[in-house]
Amino acid sequence: MAHSSHDVIVVGGGVIGCAVARELATDHDILVVERGQIATEATALAAGEITMTPLYTDNPSIADYANEFFSKYDGTGQFEFTERPSLELVPPDRKYEARKRIERLAADSLTVSFLKPDVVEANYPRFNLEEFVGVIKYQDTGFVDPYTLAMTLKNDAESQGATILTDTTVTDIRIADEHVNGVNTSEGTFDAPHVVVATGWRTEQFLRDYAQLPIRPYRTQCIVLDPIKAVSNEFPMGWIPGEHVYFRPERTGSLLVGGWSFTEDNPDSASEKEDEVFRDHVANLVPGFLRGFERARFVNGWAGVDGATPDTRPIIDAPRDAPDGLVVAAGFHGRGVMTAPVAATVVRTLIAGEQCPFPRDPFVLSRLNHDRQTSSSTVSVLVIEFP
Structure with missing residues (x-):
């Protein structure tokens, strides 16, 4: 069985885990442990919208930080950031x-x-x-391809010395004297004084013995429509409050429509196929505000599960009641792609003891009433008003 020592172990190889690894790998020995392959679950199913500006109007410096990252990262490897209002x-x-x-x-x-x-x-x-x-x-919004972003972050992390371990399941976190000292996995034991858990909706279950996290799984859906006449290169993104959908153009001239997000009681067995009721909703809705979609062709569709908190903002924190050295990055409400650079920076400040360049208050666990049992309806019916 394998055994090695590192500065930080990141559990989860989605876009958040890859962003954290890239951020820390410049001056830390990083190990990323992923139970499957990199960015093949929630990240791969994401719509890729970058809409931090409308999401953080109460903390514009957070949105500015993310927007600046994507603008500067555009052109790195195969990654592209398409600006669109x-x-x-x-x-x-x-x-x-x-x-x-x-x-x-x-x-x-x-x-x-x-x-x-x-x-x-x-x-x-x-x-x-x-x-x-x-x-x-x-303004200051746009979209990316989520898988390409995650793989570019992963490649950057590896080029800086990070180790990526796939097809490996973390069975538990090793604790000694109320301090993290590593993880046990299906492939062996790995030592580290810091463990970052970024495993999406599974984070609450995985850490239930160490922290109470008000995170509930929810299921969301996407479909792609191909109109008779392709949408232009200048076509904007958008959403309709009350209809539970958002939309953005594809580079092929098609239209991606997503949303219809509700809590999921059985996330492990949730369907990965879009529902007929969602297809019908979109088919009736889109022609009502977009010309040329009356006979749009259905290209494909899918559904995925992510985790959300009661206020739909993530928990990026070192919980005060958890063992020292444990950091949580979860509950992104389907917005992990756009929040990835922010999450990576917050994690760095928690581990390295550095000052954060924007407020951390929106992400601390203590902002939520986490005394309630997380297995109850802390998030009962979840609806996305904007992406």
Whole structure:
């Protein structure tokens, strides 16, 4: 059986684990342990949207940090970041709330504006906004290919000396005197004073003996539609509050539509195929606001499981009640791809004792009422309002 010593062991080889490994490998001996292959679960099923700007309007420095990373990382290896604005379609019953939000965000100097339907249709002729009063337009957003991003991060980590171990299951964390000292795996024992657990929805179950994490698994879906006339290279991303869907263009001219996210009681056996009810919902919805999709061809679809917290923001923290040296990075609510550079930096500050360049408060476990039993309905019905 294998045995070796490292500075940090990262459990989980998705985009978060790869980003953490890359961030730490410059000055730490890193081992990543993945039970399957790199980025083949939630990461590979992600839509790849980078919409940190609308997600962190209360902490714009967090969004700025992520956006700057993706802009600079564009062109590394095979990785590409496609900048594209995002439109939040505003139905009549949300007009007042949208106007007030615009005023607040503009006062905070965010690049956001309200556009009336005729302006949107002039700029983007495929839109038909008869049922809407306008859109909120966000700049500083875009999309990536999640698998390519994860593999590029993984390659960078390896080039800096990180070791990636796949097809290896971590059976438990080794604890001595209330301090982490390594992990036991199906392939052997590995020593380290720091263990970072980034195993998606499985994190809560895996760490149940060490920390109470209010993370629940949920299932989300995506389909790709191919219209008779391809969408243009300038076609924006967007979402419709209340309809539980978001959309973005594919580089092929197709349209990816995702969402329909609800808690999943049986994540291990959850279907990886999109539901008929979701296909019908999209088929009825999309032609109502996009021209040329009345006879769009169904290309493919899929479904996947991720984990979410009650406030839909991740836990990236060293829980105070957990053994020293244990760091958690989970509960990303399907937003792990866009949050990966932020998560990696937070983990580094926790392990290296460095100052974080943005507020860590949105990610600490103590912000949540984690005294409630995590096996109960801490997240009962989960719906994505925006990606």
